[in-house]
Amino acid sequence: MKINWNLFKVLSLLLAIVGLYGFADHRSKTKNVENISVQFLGENNLFLTEEAVNKMLIQKFGSLKNTPKEQVVLDTIEMTIANSPMVKNAQVYLSVEGELISKIVQRKPIGRIEGISKFYLDDMGKRMPLSKYHSARVPIITGKITGKSLEDAYVILNFVMGDDFLRKNVIGIHIEDEDKYQLKFRLENFVVNLGGIENLEGKFKNFMAFYVKATKDDTLNDYVAVSLEFENQVVCTKI
Incomplete structure (x- = not known):
């Protein structure tokens, strides 16, 4: 009977590989x-x-x-x-x-609630406890904290975090009531009355038009408040 030596070599190699694998696996487990x-x-x-x-x-x-x-x-x-x-x-x-x-x-906090309970709001809109190892530099949320107002605050914060200018300048959200939110800016005593969360893109577009013009005219420090509550309007309050 003629022996197929090539097949014999292949089978021998496969057996050797299986044996080595089994030995290595056994050694790894132990x-x-x-x-x-x-x-x-x-x-x-x-x-x-x-x-x-x-x-x-x-x-x-x-x-x-x-x-x-x-x-x-x-x-x-x-x-x-x-x-x-x-x-x-x-x-x-x-x-x-x-x-x-x-x-x-x-987890990534995007806002910090300062009320009877203190905690973060993370980037998924969920409550996150404060850490004893680090305090995040995120906008502070104050006022009437409810389930609905926190949901709205999360929508506002998501918008703020997606805009480079707002992310650098908005330092707080004050909840006066549900559907009535106020943004605090780095400028001393400067606030933006946002109203509700509807049409945020349009509201901030109007605000940026005001901000650019007031900065160009060097009058930004003359204002203490800007209201975006009215459709297609920016109502300013001077000092």
């Missing part, structure tokens, strides 16, 4: 966690620290270092980190070398 790494992704990495994450994991799971890799439940660790009120999402995995790596995206 290896211990050698190191724990916490990586914060994006720009907003101030509200939670690596030390705080490690402390959280120790309180929940004990020391994970030197734990056999096969005993580490990645999904449970990932869920524990993701459930932190400062975390937007998290990914946890083990490297071949035995390093337990946590990649974390933190």
